[in-house]
Amino acid sequence: MSLLELRNISKSFVGNGYRVNAVKNFSMSLEQGESVAIIGPSGSGKSTVLNMAGLILQPDAGEVLLNGKAAESLNDARRCALRNANYGFVTQDYALLEDDSVYNNIRLPLLYHKAIPRKEHKERILRASCSLGVEDKLRRPVSKLSGGERQRVSIARALVCDQPILLADEPTGALDQSNKEMVMDHLFKLVREQGVALLIVTHDLSIAERCDKVIELVSGSIMNEGDRIRNTIG
Secondary structure, X not given: OOOEEEEEEEEEEEEOOEEEEEEEEEEEEEOOOOEEEEEXXXXXXXXXXXXXXXXXXXXXXXXXXXXXEXXXXXXXXXXXXXXXXXXXXXXXXXXXOOOOEHHHHHHHHHHXXXXXXXXXXXXXHHHHHHHOOOXXXXXXXXXXXXXXXXXXXXXXXXHOOOOOEXXXXXXXXXOOHHHHHHXXXXXXXXXXXXXXXXXXXXXXXXXXXXXXXEEEEXXXXXXXXXXXXXXXXX
């Protein structure tokens, strides 16, 4: 049974008298210890798929299954509880509290994850920050960090609760080459050694090439799907 399965999900948006069909009949599955990349041009629906997979957006049609159970139509409170228990999120815009410390930003998901006792918070924060090389920034406000440092803090926050599924939207967009390699090496180590399931949206073909499966989206529909990038684009 897949950790995460999307069955024929679709999503459209309406604005200024126009309807945009962002995602059309998209299906995929994600197993424990598997990495899947979604690639495609800007506006192809990649982030919309990721947000539906993470129970942030509700699909207009289709199903989102977590551990074999439909989750897309649950009420907000139940979906929030499932997100906290199952997903770590890395977003393009960091989504950090600018005036708060790095420590408190990384701690934020721990405050909502009631199964993790508070006595474990400090140890988890230190472990996550060390793995991303920001342990010396823990008392610094986020507003004093560079873009690359903010992204590494965002990733440390996504990892601190050890959820089984990691959703990443362009996680290395603000990083230089050495930091990009460090971050991706760490994420793929989690997949390989801890069985984390990784779903990543990326424009970086060198990242997609490292994933077990690549799905190419064009105008909201799957154009190609296969094992690794050599089977999806010419």
